[in-house]
Amino acid sequence: MLYNRVHDSALDLFNYPDPALSLCEKHFYSLLQPEDVEDLLALWLYDTKGYVCIPSTNRIATPKYECVLVDPNDLNRKHIYIQVKKGDVDPNTDDYSSLNGEVYLLTTEGNVQNAQKYSNVKVADPTVIYEFAINPDKSHIIPENVLYWVKFLAEIENNRLEFSACKGIMFDTNISYSDTNESEMILGNKIAAYGDAKRYIDSFPQGDYALFYSKGRGIIAVGQIVTDTPTEVADEKYHSVRMIVPEKFNGDVKALPALSPNEIKTILKRNFYWASTIKTPFLTGAQVEMLIRELQKSMFNDVQKGEE
Known part of the structure; x- marks a missing residue:
């Protein structure tokens, strides 16, 4: 992987095959x-x-x-x-x-x-x-040399995923630093990052999906990117999205159901590197659809309970 990264394949037309590794x-x-x-x-x-x-x-x-x-x-x-x-x-x-x-x-x-x-x-x-x-809530006490290999395995899977097949990214909603960013994003139909994390917004291409990941809870919302290039205003950088889940939102993020990391792993039968702003490996279109269905089901069940 290091060789492939630094050498010019146009000169010798050679690349090593990526190792058959995954985050397991x-x-x-x-x-x-x-x-x-x-x-x-x-x-x-x-x-x-x-x-x-x-x-x-x-x-x-x-x-x-x-x-x-x-x-x-x-x-x-x-x-x-x-x-x-x-x-x-x-x-x-x-x-x-x-x-x-x-x-x-x-x-x-x-x-x-x-x-x-x-x-x-x-x-x-x-x-x-x-x-x-690999628990995101424990990453502050995990040694850097161990976290390095978690990121390494996630990167291998991302490299193996065809770009056209990459349709979704779980993205941190900044809840650790702001009590209002989550509701502002969903109400404003956007996925945003702030400060040093702004560069991660460039990972989203138009047409792909942003899965709003709330630290300590999991995925609380899903939207599809509708802008070709992100907008940057002061300390914020964002893409506009078409919200898919929730369809209606009253501003109360705590009332939104969430898919926890364990539920996500069970549904998709795989692990992720949870500690980063963007959760890797990225998701295929089929995986995004599975998570959307499960999140919609959770919201429907919550409505049913409320009516009872």
Whole structure:
């Protein structure tokens, strides 16, 4: 991919084929270094249990564990040990039961042997750790070198998607910085970006779809781009859209139903890089239509409930 980016194919007429990778658990782990996976497990334990890593305990002389963590809320100074095996490796809990404290074992492709044998030895689910790594609400604590590979896999899928097949982009509505931008966009029939994010508006061609993504909720609206070039006014840049969902809007964005990230993944049977302003990979026309139908169905169900 790097070679294709920097060399002039017009001179030698050669490009390497893009690798057959996608944003999925298997390919994600294949690109990480072992220490990246260790970081993810330690950060997941901090995020879910509040455990804190003691950096000086990461030593070659302690092969049974990567490092020691402590529980700040445990006055008895309970220790937590983690061990990570990257690839098709099957660790055995028998080898770790003698450690005086909790032990968390993680193997990215293998299986933990005797998983239920010891109460102090626990198995970390690689799928849970993967979902943690790509969760947009956790991106502020995920290491940059891990996020790099998430973006890398999403970029591969975008490159593989024929431009003519790219019909929709999930786009952040700026809710983190403004309480009014979402309603202003939908009422004003536009998709907009502000400040440093303005450049992302140029990603939309006329005729394609903008899916309004509200952080913490998901997709709340869909519109089709009707302008050929965006308009820039002061700190705002926008494309005009023909609103598809909702058809009518009274200004109350909180009343709009939303398709959550989990619902989107289930409907489309795929993952996305949620942490960026534009959610990648982009969507095909068929995928956009599926999401429109589901969002319309949610709105119809909400109306029915209201009438009851």
